[in-house]
Amino acid sequence: MDVFQAVADPVRRSMVERLARGEVTAGELADLAAERFGIRQPTASKHLKVLRESGLVTSTVDAQRRVYRLDPGPLDELAGWASRQTSFWTGRLDALERHLETDHDGSTP
Amino acid sequence: MDVFQAVADPVRRSMVERLARGEVTAGELADLAAERFGIRQPTASKHLKVLRESGLVTSTVDAQRRVYRLDPGPLDELAGWASRQTSFWTGRLDALERHLETDHDGSTP
DNA sequence: CCCGTACTTTGCCACAGGGCTATATAGCTG
DNA sequence: CAGCTATATAGCCCTGTGGCAAAGTACGGG
Numbered sequence: 001m002d003v004f005q006a007v008a009d010p011v012r013r014s015m016v017e018r019l020a021r022g023e024v025t026a027g028e029l030a031d032l033a034a035e036r037f038g039i040r041q042p043t044a045s046k047h048l049k050v051l052r053e054s055g056l057v058t059s060t061v062d063a064q065r066r067v068y069r070l071d072p073g074p075l076d077e078l079a080g081w082a083s084r085q086t087s088f089w090t091g092r093l094d095a096l097e098r099h100l101e102t103d104h105d106g107s108t109p
Numbered sequence: 110m111d112v113f114q115a116v117a118d119p120v121r122r123s124m125v126e127r128l129a130r131g132e133v134t135a136g137e138l139a140d141l142a143a144e145r146f147g148i149r150q151p152t153a154s155k156h157l158k159v160l161r162e163s164g165l166v167t168s169t170v171d172a173q174r175r176v177y178r179l180d181p182g183p184l185d186e187l188a189g190w191a192s193r194q195t196s197f198w199t200g201r202l203d204a205l206e207r208h209l210e211t212d213h214d215g216s217t218p
Numbered sequence: 219c220c221c222g223t224a225c226t227t228t229g230c231c232a233c234a235g236g237g238c239t240a241t242a243t244a245g246c247t248g
Numbered sequence: 249c250a251g252c253t254a255t256a257t258a259g260c261c262c263t264g265t266g267g268c269a270a271a272g273t274a275c276g277g278g
Contacts, residue, residue: 004113004116004117004122005117007113007117007191008116008117009265009266011266013113013190020195025225026225026226027223027224027225030224030225039267039268040267040269041224042225042227042228042267042268042269042270043266043267043268045225045226045227046226046227046265046266047266049226049227061274061275063224063274063275063276064223064225064275064276065223065224065225065275066226070195072194075191075194075195076191076192078187078188078191079192082184082191083184083185084129085125085129085179085181086129086179086185086188118235118236120236134254134255135255136253136254139255148236148237149238150254151237151238151239151240151256151257151258152237152238154255154256154257155235155236155237155257156236157255157256158256158257170244172244172245172246173244173253173254173255174245174253174254175256
């Protein structure tokens, strides 16, 4: 699944926010999601799978525990995309400037 | 619908990207979406409705035409959220530093 | 070696939402 | 006003996805 889709779900966003504060186990993430959204552990596990497949998180095994941590890469792409859509005029302002300075109506032949 | 959901769809993202280059009519957006994704006009119109309701775009009437333009606000929020999730250590580096300097293993009683 | 703990996987149901066609609405234009 | 253009709505399928309970897997401890 793609990153945009992955963060479209509030449960998964909440997990990402928690992981942004540091690594945690699947169990802790499931508990948090249970508190905040009233969902069961297997459902939380499903969300973690989506996050894994989107590349937003990685997990390592520690005995029976799975420790999850955030991969900043995809989030950077997301932030990059979003800010690029608003930064059209920055970088074009010089072009606008040139345009305004240009004799484009032929008034001074 | 919420902004995260709104940009989760590739068709809508494509529309946002086009709108980032400047305002356009619903018809032009529909034509673009038709080319790129093979969808029909009513479907494109539905996507525009989602974008409107998410606050990502606004539209004004010009005779029979509807002119759409991007509202940077929601995109800024999106970019802000994403970058905030990766910027944990900036601002926490001092805490890490204190941690490393602290005698937390009791080796010097 | 078996039980408890920690997760994941599986199988199921329900519903949201994306696609389509057909139809409505609104405004030019002849 | 008739009819064309531009866009939105309505109504309908069908797939994807989120939720659950139950079963499977893996590991450590008594």
